[in-house]
Amino acid sequence: xxxxxxxxxxxxxxxxxPSGRPDLALLVSARPAAxxxxxxxxxxxxxxxxxxxxxxxxxxPLRALVVNSGIANCATGxxxxxxxxxxxxxxxxxxxxxxxxxxxxxxxxxxxxxxxxRIEEALPRIExxxxxxxxxxxxxxxxxxxxxxxxxxGPARLVxxxxxxxxxxxxxATMLAYLVTDAAIPQAELRRGFSKILEESFNQVSVDTxxxxxxxxxxxxxxxxxxxxxxxxxxxxxxxxxxxxxxxARDGEGATKLLTVRVRGARSAEEARRAALAVASSPLxxxxxxxxxxNWGRILMALGKSGAExxxxxxxxxxxxxxxxxxxxxxxxxxxxxRSMEAEEVVVEVDLREGEGSGExxxxxxxxxxxxxxxxxxx
Amino acid sequence: xxxxxxxxxxxxxxxxxPSGRPDLALLVSARPAAxxxxxxxxxxxxxxxxxxxxxxxxxxPLRALVVNSGIANCATGxxxxxxxxxxxxxxxxxxxxxxxxxxxxxxxxxxxxxxxxRIEEALPRIExxxxxxxxxxxxxxxxxxxxxxxxxxGPARLVxxxxxxxxxxxxxATMLAYLVTDAAIPQAELRRGFSKILEESFNQVSVDTxxxxxxxxxxxxxxxxxxxxxxxxxxxxxxxxxxxxxxxARDGEGATKLLTVRVRGARSAEEARRAALAVASSPLxxxxxxxxxxNWGRILMALGKSGAExxxxxxxxxxxxxxxxxxxxxxxxxxxxxRSMEAEEVVVEVDLREGEGSGExxxxxxxxxxxxxxxxxxx
Numbered sequence: 001x002x003x004x005x006x007x008x009x010x011x012x013x014x015x016x017x018p019s020g021r022p023d024l025a026l027l028v029s030a031r032p033a034a035x036x037x038x039x040x041x042x043x044x045x046x047x048x049x050x051x052x053x054x055x056x057x058x059x060x061p062l063r064a065l066v067v068n069s070g071i072a073n074c075a076t077g078x079x080x081x082x083x084x085x086x087x088x089x090x091x092x093x094x095x096x097x098x099x100x101x102x103x104x105x106x107x108x109x110x111x112x113x114x115x116x117x118r119i120e121e122a123l124p125r126i127e128x129x130x131x132x133x134x135x136x137x138x139x140x141x142x143x144x145x146x147x148x149x150x151x152x153x154g155p156a157r158l159v160x161x162x163x164x165x166x167x168x169x170x171x172x173a174t175m176l177a178y179l180v181t182d183a184a185i186p187q188a189e190l191r192r193g194f195s196k197i198l199e200e201s202f203n204q205v206s207v208d209t210x211x212x213x214x215x216x217x218x219x220x221x222x223x224x225x226x227x228x229x230x231x232x233x234x235x236x237x238x239x240x241x242x243x244x245x246x247x248x249a250r251d252g253e254g255a256t257k258l259l260t261v262r263v264r265g266a267r268s269a270e271e272a273r274r275a276a277l278a279v280a281s282s283p284l285x286x287x288x289x290x291x292x293x294x295n296w297g298r299i300l301m302a303l304g305k306s307g308a309e310x311x312x313x314x315x316x317x318x319x320x321x322x323x324x325x326x327x328x329x330x331x332x333x334x335x336x337x338x339r340s341m342e343a344e345e346v347v348v349e350v351d352l353r354e355g356e357g358s359g360e361x362x363x364x365x366x367x368x369x370x371x372x373x374x375x376x377x378x379x
Numbered sequence: 380x381x382x383x384x385x386x387x388x389x390x391x392x393x394x395x396x397p398s399g400r401p402d403l404a405l406l407v408s409a410r411p412a413a414x415x416x417x418x419x420x421x422x423x424x425x426x427x428x429x430x431x432x433x434x435x436x437x438x439x440p441l442r443a444l445v446v447n448s449g450i451a452n453c454a455t456g457x458x459x460x461x462x463x464x465x466x467x468x469x470x471x472x473x474x475x476x477x478x479x480x481x482x483x484x485x486x487x488x489x490x491x492x493x494x495x496x497r498i499e500e501a502l503p504r505i506e507x508x509x510x511x512x513x514x515x516x517x518x519x520x521x522x523x524x525x526x527x528x529x530x531x532x533g534p535a536r537l538v539x540x541x542x543x544x545x546x547x548x549x550x551x552a553t554m555l556a557y558l559v560t561d562a563a564i565p566q567a568e569l570r571r572g573f574s575k576i577l578e579e580s581f582n583q584v585s586v587d588t589x590x591x592x593x594x595x596x597x598x599x600x601x602x603x604x605x606x607x608x609x610x611x612x613x614x615x616x617x618x619x620x621x622x623x624x625x626x627x628a629r630d631g632e633g634a635t636k637l638l639t640v641r642v643r644g645a646r647s648a649e650e651a652r653r654a655a656l657a658v659a660s661s662p663l664x665x666x667x668x669x670x671x672x673x674n675w676g677r678i679l680m681a682l683g684k685s686g687a688e689x690x691x692x693x694x695x696x697x698x699x700x701x702x703x704x705x706x707x708x709x710x711x712x713x714x715x716x717x718r719s720m721e722a723e724e725v726v727v728e729v730d731l732r733e734g735e736g737s738g739e740x741x742x743x744x745x746x747x748x749x750x751x752x753x754x755x756x757x758x
Binding site: 008023041042044045072074077078079108110111211212213218283286287288290291293295296297298300301303304305306307308309310312313325327328329336351366367368370371372373375 | 420421422424425437451453454455456457458488489491584590592662663666667669671672674675676677679680682683684685686687688689691692704706707708745746747749750751752753754
């Protein structure tokens with residue numbers, strides 16, 4: 001997939017990852033870009049997220065992004081803040097721009113200092129090109145696949161890419177997500193619109209209910225293709241963000257399938273999203289989905305713990321298109337429904353029958369492999 | 380373990396569980412008992428919990444408790460409400476008391492109707508005796524052990540017992556917990572004191588963050604041993620409740636060890652409890668504990684997502700008595716700390732260094748076995 005106009009990226013192996021895979025990536029715009037940003041709500045936010053917030057408050061345009069994907073540089077003391085600043089300076093120096101035009105991001109192990117000399121040595125080696133994959137390969141950790149999406153918006157293009165597969169829960173996931181476009185959008189509008197998109201996309205993904213210290217989602221617009229029609233633009237952003245959110249959930253650590261939950265009939269959209277996310281992130285429903293067990297009682301349990309308003313004698317629950325509960329249990333062909341759960345995507349549809357609010361959330365099933373991956377991550 | 384004075388219990392196999400193990404249990408007091416009660420906050424609460432709440436509001440004394448442990452009788456439509464009422468009537472008829480003196484409880488599979496004829500047939504067969512185990516064996520589901528605790532309170536005794544090992548999260552767990560005493564305590568005082576105890580015990584346990592539809596915790600006092608000193612009484616209740624909470628966590632589905640988290644230095648006790656529970660229930664920390672990985676970064680991540688106030692450069696984290704983080708990472712002998720995590724109980728101690736609030740929570744590690752148990756529960 002090609003970047004939009006005047007965007008370039010690349011990556012290299014700086015030796016931060018023991019595996020020797022690419023772990024240092026650079027994304028550059030040939031012209032100043034307007035940007036919208038959201039960082040993790042985790043109170044133990046890493047220096048990169050804190051620096052991103054400070055730059056965001058200044059509201060000047062961005063030119064570049066430097067990402068390392070081996071070391072989170074979180075909880076590394078005051079020297080970690082300095083190391084993050086230094087990483088921005090090194091990237092700015094290579095690109096002949098100001099450090100304030102460079103956003104940093106880190107992901108990986110918490111509590112390990114960033115080896116700046118390796119970053120300094122590797123940065124000049126990054127070849128910048130027009131293929132998105134060249135950049136994205138440098139930001140992956142336990143991901144098993146590339147996560148990309150694109151949209152054409154009038155004369156402009158939007159390309160989205162992200163990494164993330166564990167420690168993923170709302171606000172944000174262990175997730176670095178970037179949406180870059182050559183559309184020209186005023187920064188104020190970009191920022192206003194992005195937060196609503198986040199509510200319906202990245203904040204509706206859960207792999208394990210754990211929230212990373214290093215997450216961020218960024219939307220960047222460099223204007224190279226000129227102005228676009230706003231409603232068309234936001235439709236494109238929404239579509240790309242939701243595609244990435246679904247790809248994140250599907251690639252959850254140890255996942256064998258994507259769990260999609262659609263709730264309608266809630267008192268509000270917020271309540272519908274909350275109810276959908278409670279189901280998508282319930283360990284018991286996730287385990288049942290893994291075992292192809294049409295155990296709708298666990299769906300009902302998760303709806304009940306979400307706090308969303310509903311009446312046990314009115315709510316309806318469908319699984320893979322089979323209506324299993326409508327105020328009371330319905331008879332169903334257990335074998336057939338179980339077989340339908342062998343699909344790559346398992347869809348739950350709920351009608352709370354209280355109002356007009358609807359919302360969607362995405363998760364993944366819980367397998368023994370999730371435990372294995374996470375029992376042996378640092379040792 | 381023997382019941383306190385004038386308490387009797389027993390159980391039998393009514394054929395509700397496919398395994399043929401005991402699944403119907405009866406607890407009786409020879410005299411009217413004052414009682415305090417808490418039911419699940421899950422909006423999809425089962426008829427037994429809803430009936431319990433209604434009886435609680437009437438505030439009349441209780442004489443008996445009837446529990447089935449094969450079928451949750453939740454989400455079974457209006458006929459489920461009727462079945463629950465009928466179960467109380469059948470027990471009352473056997474005991475020659477009023478149905479309003481009988482509390483019901485159910486645990487097991489959601490959405491399956493209660494076979495009343497089996498309950499009717501089995502109830503007369505229950506032999507009431509003085510041994511707590513005779514009752515407790517009839518309320519277990521996936522539990523791997525009996526969970527009992529006791530305290531002597533002046534002339535009186537307090538005995539606590541519970542079931543529960545999955546779908547366990549605050550307010551309440553899939554947990555039926557009963558604390559019975561022969562102390563004489565006015566009902567108003569019993570109710571006032573019990574909610575505070577719950578905050579520090581059962582509501583601080585998490586196995587999987589899922590909240591059951593059928594939980595309840597009940598404290599019953601029949602007064603047979605006469606009055607006791609209140610502060611001594613509550614000390615005994617607290618000790619028994621915390622012992623049961625720890626036993627619940629240790630017997631979590633698939634658990635190989637108990638995870639204890641102690642937080643001090645929080646701005647309030649509530650914030651300390653919240654932070655402790657976030658660590659005890661983090662899938663990533665639970666996986667690391669299973670793998671004996673001293674990955675304190677995940678402890679910090681979980682503290683950060685709890686919402687509790689702290690400064691990343693001041694907080695301290697100890698694991699099994701080893702100080703690993705104090706505002707910045709400390710060097711430590713990874714092999715030695717990992718070996719210390721082979722213990723039955725893994726203790727995390729955190730000082731947030733913000734105030735005087737302290738609190739404790741209990742969880743269990745996350746093993747492949749949790750997934751296996753829950754992927755194959757109903758099919």
